[in-house]
Amino acid sequence: MKYEPVIGLEIHAELLTNSKMFCGCSADHASASEPNVNICPTCAGLPGALPVANKKAVELAALVGLALNCSINKRSAFARKNYYYPDLPKGYQISQFDFPIAEKGWLEVNADEKNQLKVRVRRAHIEEDTAKLTHEKNYALVDFNRSGVPLLEIVSEPDMRTVEAALDYATKIRAILRYLGVNSGDMEKGVLRFEANISVRPVDSDELRKRTEIKNLNSFRALVRASQYEIERQIKIYESGGTVEQETLGWDDARGVTISQRSKEDAHDYRYFPEPDLPPLNLSDEWIQSIREQLPELPEAKTARFMADFALTPSEARLLTSELSLANYFEEAVRHAKSSPKTVSAWIAGEFMRNLNERNAQPVAVPAESLAQIVDMVADKVIGASAGKTVLTELFERGGDPAQIVKEKGLAQISDEGFIQEIVAKILDDNPSEIEKYHAGKETLLQWFVGQAARATKGKADPVLTKELTLKGLEERRK
Amino acid sequence: MELTNLTVREAHELLKIKKISSVELTQATLNRIRDTDSKIKSYITVTDELALQQARRADERLAKGENITPLTGVPYSLKDSLSTRSVRTTCASKILEDYVPQYNATVVDKLNDAGAVLLGKTNMDEFGMGSSCENSAFFNTHNPWNLNHVAGGSSGGAAAAVAAGMGAFSIGEDTGGSVRMPAAFCGVTGLKPTYGRVSRYGVISLASSFDCVGPLARNAYDCALVLEAIAGHDSHDSTTYQEKVPQYAANLNKSIEKMRIGIPKEYFVAGMDAGVESALQEAIRQLEKLGAEIREVSLPHTQYGLPVYYLLQVAEASSNLARFDGMRFGMSVSKNAQDSLDIYLQTRRDGFGDEVKRRIMLGAYALSAGYYDAYYLKAQKTRTLLRRDFETAFASCDILLAPTSPMPAFKLGEKINDPLAMYLSDVCTVSTNPAGVPALTVPCGFSNNLPVGMQLIGKHLDEQTLFQVAHAYQQETDWHERLPSL
Structure with a gap:
């Protein structure tokens, strides 16, 4: 029998406020100088x-609710x-129960490579975080710096049928939270945690079988691995004639297994x-409306606009909108560039992103105007593509003015046909045996000749013109 | 002139004209505590040194003539459920026997700002759970009018201290009658303000939606002065009212002519003590003489007051008391503990008294899955009916008048082994807390040589009318001036 998983996600997101949920203490537990100072x-x-x-x-919380297409309850209440x-100092957590602040939303995600899926958001409610426990051998230490930090718990309906869909849902929520500026998305610091509710059932059935809940998944990787493991575990149980018990599980990342907790x-x-x-x-209503007016353009809408306004493909647009800072950077660069948005996009997706990732840098490290200049210089053949990369690297490393760097490093492209013709002729004359092989049918040697010419000009020769002249020379030398 | 029997108002007048100093007054009161409290047992902690220090500071203020309030230099006591920085705060529980708070309750800060002089912390039923002060983990408080009788509870120490000249006023806390009932038993005036009129921040919670901090003093005028000092919005307590605090005391001399006083028939129950009933009837006649219009009214859901109160109170208390877990403060019994659960169980087993355990179990039960709707939710709905009863009654009268307790102080040991009988002694006071309305008890006579209290119940935030009626009554009577012989 073929099985399909039924997945629902709970996402706990810390809200980026200055103070804690219910007192005036700093909520920035990650930068606290030592334990138990912000209490x-x-x-x-x-x-x-x-x-x-x-x-x-x-x-x-209301902002997130609205971004997830929820209705905001005009009357919501806190509950104990x-x-x-030991990490819960009052013996109760202040949360929301019957009356959450937001309910009944949805988020469109990629179900698989082809299909979109509308995942329903059941509710989003406010609660306070617990203290942090550090377990030692015979005792545990409690740090209350995190106690009372505001959390938003976002609960989906069990609408996802693939791990890919769950991953996309989680990724999109994270992007939205970052767009709204309500959460840094910094998973290593634990500001965003996932819980997956998983059951499996025969494909084409619509029953909901016993589910397990995997708690405290602290990365996308853990979410994917734990879900895959749990789905397989449950399928194996059914295939061997057993039944799945409703229970709470933990995820052992090192061993790659789920463990029963309760x-x-x-x-x-x-x-x-x-x-x-x-x-x-x-x-x-007025207050809710005022929050609605604060909603920025969200990733989905921005992607659609980038595709429409800048003639980008979906994957190009999605890459640029994955981070608000990157999307903003792109738009600024487009404003400064004479080249097409698509060309700017290609530069950002390629060389620029490579530099960002390598250096763990932020887009602002290089002014968007400078990037636009580089793109335009390459398009105008003032410099070659590889020289453009050199200039960009230089900007990341030392900063400066692109035109000045081109001048200082002598990177300007040579487009003088007579000059390039001379160099090409010399290379052809020096390599008669290669010409013979080329004429005998080994046409890949064309690139070798072009490469020799490029080397002779330290890459400054216009590559298109060089190739054209080399081809012409080779044909002229046919007997 | 006996310094320890001065009212707040009298003390203030003498301090202001420097006829007496605060140090003199404070020392006299400390002496009185030293000489008398071994019989009464109203104080858990006496803060002699701190008191004299505060008195000296008050005298400096008085000498400079700056920033003087009606409470500057006046000695008082605090129920031991109000947090005091650097002063042990026990809630009369073993679990907090050595607990020293790091912060002051808002009310304590306000009294410090006003220049009042703290004498110490008074005895109570453990965590406010009781009506006789016999549930204190430390000792019983005795009624100054008859040492074999209870002082009432839970703020029994507060009431007995004021009655016995051990402080000009006291701050108590009333969840279901805990200020009014002991005040009535000990023959002093005591106020449960409107819920939310006085900050609860720093007051160790019994039941959050009922708890009200209020003054006990020798007369209504003094209670008005104290309420002015402690009431008001607190940014640390979201349940406090934003409304400005009126100048209660300055507006007390109005006539009560044409004042409509309702007598809720449900409060004059069968089995009511005859002495209490006749004292009440006499008080009603007195008010009529002063021009008040007396009319009978009905609070039809009164019979549900006790069950509603005892259900919701224990539910909230079961949660409020969860923080006493032996982890961060107070008693911690970790001997032979294998895990944190062992510490919880051992600490709470050894730290809490029987009544506290009983209520935690009842409360946890009422909130459990499957029982919540039948108990907690139903009680909340009935609470709304109780509130409406008062709203309806106040449509046709300005205040209500009822006994504070259907009987005078009972004997020590008489009810302590019968929790239900003990709960029933709150029958006249519990309904006001679910409704949130203010109520004041005023001495109005004696039954078997024990004081009787008349309870005046007002509209939301209308403490002013309660003070006005009580003050008018106290201008014509001297019950509040009677002193126990000790």
Whole structure:
């Protein structure tokens, strides 16, 4: 029997606010100088301390909700999720339960190479992060710097049928969060975490079988590997006549296996109830509208616009819109360049991205205007393509003015036909045996002759003209 | 002149004209505590040195004539559920026996700013769970009018301290009657303000949606002065009102003529103590003489007050008390612990008293999956009915008048082994907390030589009318001036 997976994702995203969700402490736990410095009675759960909701976090949560096509609830409420763990100082987490801030959205993703899929977003709700535990041999250390950092939990419906779709969904959510400026997307710092709910069923069936939940997936790679492993594990169980138990799993990245953490019998009863320390959030239509007006152009819309306005292919446009900073950089370079957007795009996708990745640099490292100059100089044959690459590398390394660099390094392209003709003639005259082989049918030698000419001019000779003249010379020498 | 029997207002007048100093007044009160509290047991912690230090600072303020408030230099006590920086705060629980907070409750900061002088922290039922102060993990507080009787609870230490001259006023906390009931039992005036009128920040929570911090003092005028100092919006407490705090005390001399006072018939229950009933009837006649219009009203859902209160209160408490886990502060029993669960279980087993454990279990049960709708949700709906009862009643009257308790202080040990009987003693006070309305108790007579309290219940944020009626009454009566012989 053939099986298909049914996948739903929960994404926990820290919201980029200055202060924590319910107190005034800095939310920047990643840059804290040492453990337990950004803490106060509220986020350390001292007796008598009370929460006060962070307005900015509510705004950011609503912004994400709107970006995911959710409806924003005019009345949402906080609730207590009660359980004991040393990283949870109050013995309950303040979250949202019956009344999340956002519900019923959707996001279009690539189901596979050909098909698009509308994944429904069930809800997005605000909650507070827990403290960070470091387990030592006989004890554990607790760092409350992270305790109370605002989180948005985005829950999808189990609409994905392939790991590719789940990956694309996660990737798109991350891009949207970064576009909105609400999350750095820095997965190594744990600001974005995934949980995958997975079940499998016979293809063409519409039943929903028992699912398992894989917690704390901290990278796209972990998401993909854990999901694939879990799908195969469940299929094997069914194929051998067994049944899958509903349970919570962890992912052991080193061993590449999922591990049971909690069975259904041990499932917590969180005893949710409305948080009496916080009044409900009443959001007016005007307020929601004002948040909607803050929505920037999102990756999908930008991709469509780039394709339409700049005649780019879908993959070209998607690459450029994968990061807002890159998309903005592209548009700025296009404004400065005389060359076509497609040419600018090709430069960014190739040489520019290579430099970014190699140097782990940001686009702003080289002014967009300078990149535009390089692209135009190459297009105008002022310099050759390889000289263009040299100039770009120079800009990344030392900065400066492209024209000045061309002058200083003597990179200007030679387009003087007489001069190139002389060089080509000399090379042909010096290599009669190669000419013979060429005439005998080994036409690949053409490129070798062109290469010799390029070497003789240190790459400055116009390559098109050089090739043309070489071909002409070779034909003239046919007997 | 007996310094320890001065009202806040009298003390302020004498301090202002420098007839007495705050150090003198504070020292006299500390002496009184030293000499008397071994019998009453109202204080858990006495902060002698801090008190004298604060008194000296108050005297400097008074000498300079700058920044003087009606509380500057006036000694007071705090219920031990209010956090005090560097002063042990126990909530009368073993689990917090050695807990020293790092921060002050907002109310404490406000009283410090006003220049009041803290004498110490008063006894209570553990975490506010009780009606007699017998659930303190440390000792019982005795009623100053009869040492064999309870002081009431949970703010029993606060009420007994004021009654016995051990502080001009006290700050208590009322979740279901915890200020009013002991105030009535001990013959002092006590206010449960409107929910959200006074900040709860730093007050160790019993039930977050009920807890109200309020003053106990020798008369309504003093309560008005104290409320002015402690009320107001707090950026640390989202449940506080933004509304400006009125100048209550300055507006007390208005006549109560034509004041419509409703008598809710449901509060005059069968089995009510005869002495309490006659004291109440006499008080009603007195108010009528002052021109008030008395009318009977109905609060039809009163019978559900107790169950609603005891269900929601335990539910919230079960969650509020989860933070006492032996991990960060307070008692931690980790001996032979294999994991964190062992620490939780051992710490909470040894740290909490029986009543606390009982309520945590009841509360956790009421919130569990499968029971939530039948208990918690139903109670919340009924809470709305209780609130509406008051709204309806206030459509036809300005305040309500009822007994604070259907009987005077009972004997120590009389109810401690019968939790239900203990819960029933809150019957006249519990309904106001779910409704959030303010209520003031005023001494109005005696039954078997024990004080009787009259409860005045007001509209949301209308403490002013309560003070006005109580003040008018206290101008004509002297019940509040009677002193126990100790």
